[in-house]
Amino acid sequence: MRTPLFRRLASTAVALGLGSLGLLGAGAAPAQAAGNGCPTGYFCAWGNTGATGPMFKTQSSKATLGTWDDKFRLIINRTPGFACTFNQPNYEDGAGRYANEGYTTSIASRSVSSVKIVRTIRECEGPAYPYWISDTSPRAAGFGDLNGDRRADVLVRDLVGRLWFLRGDGSGTLVGSGGWNIFDTMVRHGDFSRDAREDVIVREKATGKLWLYPGTGTGGLGTRKLLGAGGWNSMSRIAAFGDLTGDARSDLLAVEKATGRLWLYPGTSTGTLGARKLLGKGGWNGMNALVGVGDMNGDGRADLYAREASTGKLWLYPGKAGALGSRVLVGSGGWNGMTMLIGNGDWSGDGRPDLIATQVESRMLYRYAGTGTGRLGAGDRLGGGDWWDLNGAF
Numbered sequence: 001m002r003t004p005l006f007r008r009l010a011s012t013a014v015a016l017g018l019g020s021l022g023l024l025g026a027g028a029a030p031a032q033a034a035g036n037g038c039p040t041g042y043f044c045a046w047g048n049t050g051a052t053g054p055m056f057k058t059q060s061s062k063a064t065l066g067t068w069d070d071k072f073r074l075i076i077n078r079t080p081g082f083a084c085t086f087n088q089p090n091y092e093d094g095a096g097r098y099a100n101e102g103y104t105t106s107i108a109s110r111s112v113s114s115v116k117i118v119r120t121i122r123e124c125e126g127p128a129y130p131y132w133i134s135d136t137s138p139r140a141a142g143f144g145d146l147n148g149d150r151r152a153d154v155l156v157r158d159l160v161g162r163l164w165f166l167r168g169d170g171s172g173t174l175v176g177s178g179g180w181n182i183f184d185t186m187v188r189h190g191d192f193s194r195d196a197r198e199d200v201i202v203r204e205k206a207t208g209k210l211w212l213y214p215g216t217g218t219g220g221l222g223t224r225k226l227l228g229a230g231g232w233n234s235m236s237r238i239a240a241f242g243d244l245t246g247d248a249r250s251d252l253l254a255v256e257k258a259t260g261r262l263w264l265y266p267g268t269s270t271g272t273l274g275a276r277k278l279l280g281k282g283g284w285n286g287m288n289a290l291v292g293v294g295d296m297n298g299d300g301r302a303d304l305y306a307r308e309a310s311t312g313k314l315w316l317y318p319g320k321a322g323a324l325g326s327r328v329l330v331g332s333g334g335w336n337g338m339t340m341l342i343g344n345g346d347w348s349g350d351g352r353p354d355l356i357a358t359q360v361e362s363r364m365l366y367r368y369a370g371t372g373t374g375r376l377g378a379g380d381r382l383g384g385g386d387w388w389d390l391n392g393a394f
Contacts, residue, residue, distance in 0.1 A: 135349030144345025189240030190250035208233035242302030297374035
């Protein structure tokens with residue numbers, strides 16, 4: 001399949017170390033200093049390279065350019081995001097994309113017939129969120145389903161801090177209009193607030209506070225509640241586990257940075273966290289990913305997958321009534337090549353939870369089917385490689 005032009009340009013920029021420049025385009029070259037009369041918040045263009053005479057300006061996307069069609073010779077982007085130019089009307093035949101650099105840029109060709117103003121480079125060629133589709137599970141899941149339709153869904157954060165709800169039918173809904181980049185940990189796995197709806201727990205990077213965002217049952221999130229007043233920055237990993245203690249309440253796991261200890265924070269009847277209990281005496285800092293995945297081995301208890309940083313191995317730690325059992329190797333290596341590991345229930349609709357992973361190089365999404373034994377089936381590639389330029393998925 002041919003890689004879209006904008007994505008090929010972005011890949012080339014990364015390879016050449018140009019990503020921080022934020023400027024790519026066919027025949028693009030730096031020109032004059034900032035401004036040239038273009039107001040802040042606008043994309044502007046001129047019909048000559050001297051930035052003189054009439055000036056085109058817009059704060060929004062333009063599917064056609066009217067009398068400015070094929071007239072751009074010099075451009076500047078002063079919007080908060082990206083300006084994407086196209087050789088044809090209606091955003092067809094992508095030509096280049098330009099970040100807000102504060103400098104004018106000359107373009108070799110005048111053939112610009114439409115301009116798209118977007119927040120992230122992904123939106124030059126499609127939506128801000130990736131494609132996600134899942135099958136309907138035969139029964140309601142205890143986790144992984146924010147809107148109650150028995151499909152495994154996913155939450156995705158984009159690079160500008162917006163949060164998107166992907167319900168499993170290919171569509172996406174904005175559930176957080178911004179500000180989500182202040183969190184360095186985001187997890188979900190079951191009902192913490194005791195209202196029979198799945199919730200989200202996040203850690204605020206600057207303060208170490210832990211927040212609960214209760215699910216609304218429709219894919220949205222309610223008003224946040226403080227779970228931990230501070231100190232959670234002392235944890236290197238936080239994972240929403242499901243019910244480990246056997247009291248039908250969702251629990252939280254956390255790894256202590258200084259000691260490598262693994263702690264259990266049990267859920268309570270009031271939607272808070274109880275007194276912590278030591279689960280692992282040390283060594284857990286050797287894991288660079290923890291994923292609560294539900295009951296993977298068919299014993300009725302929630303289990304944990306952990307990725308070993310030094311080897312890329314994937315381990316299963318089975319839940320054992322308030323503790324973790326002896327670990328089982330489920331992946332002998334290569335798992336460090338996965339950007340994100342997502343445990344969000346039954347993707348395939350066979351009644352067993354699966355593991356979802358995104359790959360660094362290909363930007364592809366893979367589904368590893370749960371077998372009911374704790375082990376995983378071969379990875380199935382999902383979608384068309386659009387899991388790129390994101391800032392987290394869970």
